[in-house]
Amino acid sequence: MAISDFSASTIIEVRANFGFWQFDCDPNKISASLNITADEIWRKGEKRRLRDGKETENRWNSWHIRSKGNSKDANDHLRELLTRLKGKENLVAQEFGKPSFSVLWKGNYLYAGSGPSYESDVLKGIALFGADLWQDIYQIDQSDDEIENKSGFKRIPK
Numbered sequence: 001m002a003i004s005d006f007s008a009s010t011i012i013e014v015r016a017n018f019g020f021w022q023f024d025c026d027p028n029k030i031s032a033s034l035n036i037t038a039d040e041i042w043r044k045g046e047k048r049r050l051r052d053g054k055e056t057e058n059r060w061n062s063w064h065i066r067s068k069g070n071s072k073d074a075n076d077h078l079r080e081l082l083t084r085l086k087g088k089e090n091l092v093a094q095e096f097g098k099p100s101f102s103v104l105w106k107g108n109y110l111y112a113g114s115g116p117s118y119e120s121d122v123l124k125g126i127a128l129f130g131a132d133l134w135q136d137i138y139q140i141d142q143s144d145d146e147i148e149n150k151s152g153f154k155r156i157p158k
Contacts, residue, residue: 001119008072010109012140014116016077016101018085018131019064023097027063030096034088039066063096074103074116082125089128101126102134110139 003011019038020030027041042048042058049055065084067077078101092099105116115137126133 003073007114010107010114011072012106012108013104014072014074014077014106015104016067016074016081017064017104018081018099018101018129019062020096020099021062022060023063023095024061025095027061029093030063033091033093033096034085036065036084036088038063040064074105075119075122077103078118078122078125082122085129092129099129099131100134101129101131102136104136104138106138106140108140110137 027038027043031038031041040062042060042062044058044061046058047055048058065081067080069076069080071077081101103116107114116135118133
């Protein structure tokens with residue numbers, strides 16, 4: 001079921017990832033097995049830059065792909081990933097570790113009923129991989145000037 005206009009008016013950003021963390025094999029082995037190029041790979045011991053410009057050393061290997069759509073519905077992002085992964089459920093080797101899906105959800109109205117919800121086809125797709133589902137949910141305060149509101153709904157003041 002599509003999210004309501006009011007819910008959409010309170011959502012700032014939604015993204016989803018699929019991947020593996022803290023495994024020992026070469027991350028390229030996952031790409032080769034799934035025949036998918038990772039959107040991001042970390043190799044244990046390599047250095048990488050953080051968003052603030054600082055450098056850190058990777059403490060483990062990771063491999064993941066990201067959703068690229070602009071929808072405010074987490075289901076759309078997860079379906080995008082599940083489409084990329086279709087038919088690859090049995091190609092996930094034990095040495096890759098536990099597969100996981102994660103959802104980043106940012107909204108400006110975290111009250112009762114806020115946050116992502118998941119439809120049965122998406123949950124079934126995640127379950128086919130025996131994957132975990134993680135959520136990062138954030139309240140982002142914005143001034144009324146920053147909010148694009150085509151719905152006509154008004155925010156409750158703080």
